[in-house]
Amino acid sequence: GMKHRGIECRPDIETLSPGFVSVYESLLPSDVEKENQNLLLKSLTVIINKEWPNVKLHLYGSCANSFGFSNSDVDICLSIDECESKHDMLLKLADILQSENYQDVEAITNARVPIVKMTDPSTGICCDICINNLLAVANTKLLRDYAKIDNRLHQLAYIVKHWARSREMNNTFEGTLSSYAYVLLCINFLQLRRPAILPCLQEMELTYMLTVEDTDCAYFDQVDELHNFGSLNDESLAELVWGFFHYWAFAHNYTRDVISVRTGCIISKKIKNWTRRIGNDRHLLCIEDPFETSHDLGRHVDRCSIDMLRSEFKRAASVLQYDQIPFVSLFERE
Ligand code: ATP
Ligand code: MG
Numbered sequence: 001g002m003k004h005r006g007i008e009c010r011p012d013i014e015t016l017s018p019g020f021v022s023v024y025e026s027l028l029p030s031d032v033e034k035e036n037q038n039l040l041l042k043s044l045t046v047i048i049n050k051e052w053p054n055v056k057l058h059l060y061g062s063c064a065n066s067f068g069f070s071n072s073d074v075d076i077c078l079s080i081d082e083c084e085s086k087h088d089m090l091l092k093l094a095d096i097l098q099s100e101n102y103q104d105v106e107a108i109t110n111a112r113v114p115i116v117k118m119t120d121p122s123t124g125i126c127c128d129i130c131i132n133n134l135l136a137v138a139n140t141k142l143l144r145d146y147a148k149i150d151n152r153l154h155q156l157a158y159i160v161k162h163w164a165r166s167r168e169m170n171n172t173f174e175g176t177l178s179s180y181a182y183v184l185l186c187i188n189f190l191q192l193r194r195p196a197i198l199p200c201l202q203e204m205e206l207t208y209m210l211t212v213e214d215t216d217c218a219y220f221d222q223v224d225e226l227h228n229f230g231s232l233n234d235e236s237l238a239e240l241v242w243g244f245f246h247y248w249a250f251a252h253n254y255t256r257d258v259i260s261v262r263t264g265c266i267i268s269k270k271i272k273n274w275t276r277r278i279g280n281d282r283h284l285l286c287i288e289d290p291f292e293t294s295h296d297l298g299r300h301v302d303r304c305s306i307d308m309l310r311s312e313f314k315r316a317a318s319v320l321q322y323d324q325i326p327f328v329s330l331f332e333r334e
Pocket of ligand 1: 060062063065068070135140184289297
């Protein structure tokens with residue numbers, strides 16, 4: 001059975017998996033919803049190509065990385081070669097969308113990633129549109145490809161994302177972590193199980209390659225060949241949820257370690273030069289972006305939010321160890 005720092009996993013852990021699987025299934029978006037998202041993408045393609053014939057539309061974020069809840073926003077990225085200013089293009093796009101009767105259209109041009117927001121009145125789907133954010137398109141594909149290898153990633157990440165959202169630990173403005181960061185934590189956790197449940201795609205033959213500005217995004221994407229990869233490991237969903245939270249509550253070395261999906265390992269802050277605060281990047285909980293490797297996805301975590309996160313990880317670990325119906329209490333707000 002699983003162990004962390006001498007804590008032996010509860011003996012009835014196996015009996016808890018069906019409960020977690022039901023929670024997971026209740027979070028999946030319906031086929032109707034997926035279909036509505038695709039129809040919206042098609043209508044927008046027509047409207048946008050009327051004004052900009054060479055622009056391509058890419059879905060990214062949780063509606064395309066396969067880790068989306070039902071009712072999540074649709075993230076769309078426009079790719080364009082010409083160098084019309086993003087600012088002007090977004091303002092023009094906002095006008096066009098308004099005249100096409102989309103609702104709550106708003107251009108937010110001063111953000112780190114400038115976007116136009118809108119709502120589709122017929123389905124209520126909210127949509128964010130950005131320009132040339134191709135790194136996000138590439139990391140979306142990476143997450144989707146990892147999810148195809150072993151369904152336990154999908155299940156674990158939905159449980160972790162749902163926990164983070166329910167316990168208000170999913171907000172970079174408050175110093176906690178993005179959904180994207182939580183999925184990376186789950187991937188790395190499964191890369192490190194023994195036997196491993198996930199491989200390290202970036203250390204295999206590079207069958208997919210995209211260069212965005214100076215960043216190479218390359219990895220093995222023929223994942224259909226890997227559908228048996230995790231079969232030597234028979235850990236159940238409940239064991240993995242238990243192990244994930246015990247790792248973050250008791251085993252992670254916050255002063256030394258960096259989570260690295262790129263290498264499939266845990267690497268040291270020293271080799272990344274992330275041992276102290278640099279500007280606003282505090283490097284208290286370090287997660288290396290798989291492609292933009294100088295980018296710490298935990299950089300928003302500060303002295304206050306790291307205490308919150310660690311006490312939430314401990315609460316979760318304790319619920320999972322002692323609670324009669326942990327698949328309910330894990331997500332409850334007191
Ligand atoms: P959800 O909307 O369900 O919370 P999401 O995956 O859509 O999850 P967002 O925070 O909306 O999460 O991010 C959308 C996408 O933008 C991510 O899937 C990822 O591709 C990209 N992204 C987000 N944050 C970063 C980041 N710090 N660095 C690089 N890419 C990022
Ligand atoms: Mg999103």
